[in-house]
Amino acid sequence: MVKKRIISVIAALLVLILLLYLATLILMPKYMSVSKEGALISEYYTEADLGNTHQVIFVGDCEVYESFVPPVLWDEYGITSYIRGSAQQLIWQSYYLLEETFEYESPDVVVFNVLSMKYGEPQNEAYNRMTLDKMRWSGIKADAINASMTEEENFASYIFPLLRFHSRWNELGAEDFRYMFKRDKVSHNGYLMQTSVVPKESDRVGEELMDYTLPEIGFEYLDKMKSLCEENGAELVLIKSPTNSWKFWWYDEWDRQIEDYAEKNGLDYYNFIGEEDIGLDWSCDTYDGGIHLNVYGAEKMTLYFGKILSEVYGVEDLRTDDDISGVWDKKYDDYIKAKEESI
Numbered sequence: 001m002v003k004k005r006i007i008s009v010i011a012a013l014l015v016l017i018l019l020l021y022l023a024t025l026i027l028m029p030k031y032m033s034v035s036k037e038g039a040l041i042s043e044y045y046t047e048a049d050l051g052n053t054h055q056v057i058f059v060g061d062c063e064v065y066e067s068f069v070p071p072v073l074w075d076e077y078g079i080t081s082y083i084r085g086s087a088q089q090l091i092w093q094s095y096y097l098l099e100e101t102f103e104y105e106s107p108d109v110v111v112f113n114v115l116s117m118k119y120g121e122p123q124n125e126a127y128n129r130m131t132l133d134k135m136r137w138s139g140i141k142a143d144a145i146n147a148s149m150t151e152e153e154n155f156a157s158y159i160f161p162l163l164r165f166h167s168r169w170n171e172l173g174a175e176d177f178r179y180m181f182k183r184d185k186v187s188h189n190g191y192l193m194q195t196s197v198v199p200k201e202s203d204r205v206g207e208e209l210m211d212y213t214l215p216e217i218g219f220e221y222l223d224k225m226k227s228l229c230e231e232n233g234a235e236l237v238l239i240k241s242p243t244n245s246w247k248f249w250w251y252d253e254w255d256r257q258i259e260d261y262a263e264k265n266g267l268d269y270y271n272f273i274g275e276e277d278i279g280l281d282w283s284c285d286t287y288d289g290g291i292h293l294n295v296y297g298a299e300k301m302t303l304y305f306g307k308i309l310s311e312v313y314g315v316e317d318l319r320t321d322d323d324i325s326g327v328w329d330k331k332y333d334d335y336i337k338a339k340e341e342s343i
Contacts, residue, residue, distance in 0.1 A: 020162060022180075026172065027165040028133070030179040035130070036186045037087040040065060041097075042134035043187055044084055052327065053105040055315050056081035057234075058190070059094040060113030063241035066292045068111075069302045070189035071335035074328045077306040078317030083190025088127040091116045091221045096144035098225060100135065102232045109235045109313055112225060114258050114269075115248065120215025122150045133161060188335045193295050195342040200282035200290030206249025214257050226265060235313060238262055242272040242280055242301060245291040270308070278304045295339060 031038030047054075056079060058064045065085030073079045084097045094112060101107075122128065128148045135141040145158050157164040186192065229236040238258060244250050255271055262269035272278060278300055282290055285297030293301060309315045318324045 024160075024162045024165075025180045026176055027168045028161055029129075029165070029168075030175055030183065031130070032175055032179055032184060032186070035087075037062070037065065037192060038130040039134075039183055039186045040086055040190060040192065041084070041131055042183070043185060044082060044101075044190070045136060046185075047082060047189070048104040052080075054080045054082045054107055054189075055318075056109045056111060056309060057098070057101055057105075057107040058083040058085060058111045058113075059089070059098050059101075060085055060111075061089040061116055062087055062292055063113045063115050063243060064111070065187070065190055065192050066194060067113075067241045067243070067298050067301050068305065069191045069295070069298050069335070071191075071328070071332040072299050072302045073306045073309075074319075075332045076303055077310045077315070078319035079306060079309055079315050080318060080324065080328060081189065083187075085190055086127075086131040088123060089116060089131055090119050090123065090148065091218050091225075092147040093131050093144055095221045095225050095228070096140050096147070097131075097135070099228060100138065100140045102228065102234075103138075103140075106232055107234050108315055109237060109309060110225075110229050111237050111239055112222075114238055114240050115250065117214050117218040117222070117258065118254065120217050122148050125150055125153055128153070129164075132158060188338070189331065191298070193335075193338060193342060194287040194292070195295050195339065196287040197284050197294060197296075198287055198289050199284065200245075200286055202246070202289065204246040206246050206251060209251070212251055212253035214254055219261060222261065223265075226267065236267055237313070238267055238269040239305075240269075240271040240273060241293075242275060242278060242297075243286075243290065243292055244273045245289070247291055268312075270305075272301070272304075275304075295342075 029035070029038060056073070058068055058081065062085070065083045068081070068083060070081040070083065073081050084101060086093070089097075094116065098110060128150070132141065132145055132148060135144065145155060149155065226236050240250055240255070240258070250273060258269055261267070280297055280300055285293055285300065287294035310317070
């Protein structure tokens, strides 16, 4: 009799756990038709599980995942790459994503976009979720959560997302059930394609600040990122993407601080704002009035930076490797097909 009761209790607990698991799968945002950038972090693990490694890893915010196109970098220079980007990715998140990446592979070059250096504290739960929820569980993810949480957030809601998303039940649609177990692929090795054209019309600049000092925590994590790259035999390269909208203005005072840091620490820093040789045309190379690049602008940026990776850093051309070419030629074909279908 006691044995039957124990079995019944265990069975009930298993059913409850299963129901909670299914409820979590249903209620968590899917990031398929809207806010696709929320699906970027999880896609890296498919590459990692297949054993695909990369010579170049990009980390940072939208200024990397909408400015560089890995399939184009491959087709033109034979360089393999992945963009571990996410919306409003803060520098401590970039650091922990990079630390996690080194658990899977050993890139030759790590490229970090410096825009997030302007943030000195956690910013927004919605953006935190886009970066953190789909990281695989590890001590690294726990550290990233602790570094990123706003005052209104709590760690338990990241362990049990149902605590955060239980109220979404009245927002559920067909997409939530369709993508319960498997999501569509939204990126091309981390690049999120945008094919619309909305010209830049305003020359408005950023408002004056009371203090132009970049937060110290950014330099602390930049130190950590530099040490991490050195420990793993990777070259750290700092960049500022060519976009410079009033909405995300990059001040000259900030730029000088990054230049000084790079010089003192033996790092290369490339500020692409206003770089004419890229060939950007702001009447057709942006999809949102100059805030971000569209696919045409991103291809130009990729071709320009690929030459730097090849000639300055000596990243090897792997197009003669039949095994790697087989994988990457298909990636390029898929990219071209997706581009043609989106135009």
